[in-house]
Amino acid sequence: MPSPDACEHIGAIKTITHPQRHVCEECVKINAQWVHLRTCQSCGTTLCCDRSPNHHATAHARASGHPVIASAERGERWLYCYPDDAFVEY
Numbered sequence: 713m714p715s716p717d718a719c720e721h722i723g724a725i726k727t728i729t730h731p732q733r734h735v736c737e738e739c740v741k742i743n744a745q746w747v748h749l750r751t752c753q754s755c756g757t758t759l760c761c762d763r764s765p766n767h768h769a770t771a772h773a774r775a776s777g778h779p780v781i782a783s784a785e786r787g788e789r790w791l792y793c794y795p796d797d798a799f800v801e802y
């Protein structure tokens with residue numbers, strides 16, 4: 713489990729939400745490419761990272777106010793909180 717001291721948002725996460733499918737849900741609609749995938753821990757949407765051309769995960773966090781994403785990449789086990797700029801491995 714992630715460290716509860718990272719921030720209140722990460723501390724509130726009891727179960728990590730993993731991606732249902734390994735695709736960016738927005739990129740597939742517009743036929744775009746992505747680099748890495750992140751899963752929103754508030755709503756479970758899987759979107760692309762900031763190295764991808766469309767930055768869907770960050771755009772979603774800004775638009776929705778959902779604070780925490782998890783890496784959806786196999787072998788990566790971390791969470792990131794946007795408002796607190798907090799990164800934790802689990």
Ligand SMILES: [Zn+2]
Pocket residue numbers: 719720721722779793794795796798
């Ligand atoms: Zn936070």
Ligand SMILES: [Zn+2]
Pocket residue numbers: 736737738739746759760764766767768769
């Ligand atoms: Zn995308």
Ligand SMILES: [Zn+2]
Pocket residue numbers: 752753754755756757772776778
């Ligand atoms: Zn969300």
